[in-house]
Amino acid sequence: MRIDVITLFPELFERFLAVGMVGRAFSTGAAQARLRNPRDFGLGRHRSVDDTPYGGGSGMVIRVDCVVNCMEALDAEAVTPGETPVRAHRLLLTPQGQPFTQQKALDLASRPAIALLCGRYEGFDERVRSFVDEEISLGDFVLSGGEVAAMAVIDACVRLLPGVLGNAGSIEHESHSPALGGLLEYPHYTRPVEFRGLRVPEVLQQGNHAAIARWRGQQAEMRTTERRPDLWEKVKKERS
Known part of the structure; x- marks a missing residue:
């Protein structure tokens, strides 16, 4: 390019x-x-x-x-x-x-x-x-x-060009990506499990990939409706 x-x-x-x-x-x-x-x-x-x-x-x-x-x-x-x-x-x-x-x-x-x-x-x-x-x-x-x-x-x-990102999957599930249906990206966590009373959600610690995928989808929708209601309305129209 x-x-x-x-x-x-x-x-x-x-x-x-x-x-x-x-x-x-x-x-x-x-x-x-x-x-x-x-x-x-x-x-x-x-x-x-x-x-x-x-x-x-x-x-x-x-x-x-x-x-x-x-x-x-x-x-x-x-x-x-x-x-x-x-x-x-x-x-x-x-x-x-x-x-x-x-x-x-x-x-x-x-x-x-x-x-x-x-x-x-x-x-x-x-x-x-x-x-x-x-x-x-x-x-x-x-x-x-x-x-x-x-x-x-x-x-x-x-950053979208082949070979630029170390992990090509990094661009698949991010805000506004087709894989997320145009939604905002779900939350991410890493160690420590708890910091000043704030804990990593239990579902992310249990290793149940199906449950994690459901949780991430729900969080993406929730985050979009709360932070970008205009974007959520657009997504709903495209889904219907």
Whole structure:
């Protein structure tokens, strides 16, 4: 899987791409990352990529030509010599986008290449939207730039790639996974059996796997109804 990141601050990703499960994905070759600054395609002596908005208003707007030239240059380059270039599935990170979900992470992780477009300032010239495939949001809030959102998307996707997690079963029964029917994950416990009056449930200590499975299913439903009633309503509709 190839992941291209278009950002004015590529240095923010250098450490992120080198540690933990994300670092393993890129060090083992399960994924390849390319960071590209739109300023490489900026204008004038200062490599300007933004300008004042038409119609007036505060802030600066990122130019469409600089961004599109950057994305197209990445698509024209092969990751390795002799390889046929692949056009990335382009994602604009914006609070106006569709909510990012586990299902979307599964979809993106199955693609050969994605490009994450990180904004800054007052955002992009509206015409940028004509050159992307999807718009994605982490939630109903605004960040100072798209870099943190891009990191979240990268983390969610690369952990799904084969061989990245030490135990492939780790992603099967987790919150929002198909195996759990989209529910929140059930509670987990480990030693000690008791800590300050809080005990590990007896059913988990008895080794009855059928009973444990029933308990975990009940706990997943209970946790979802209590913490995410909106999600529980969605699950009920899908079950009916």
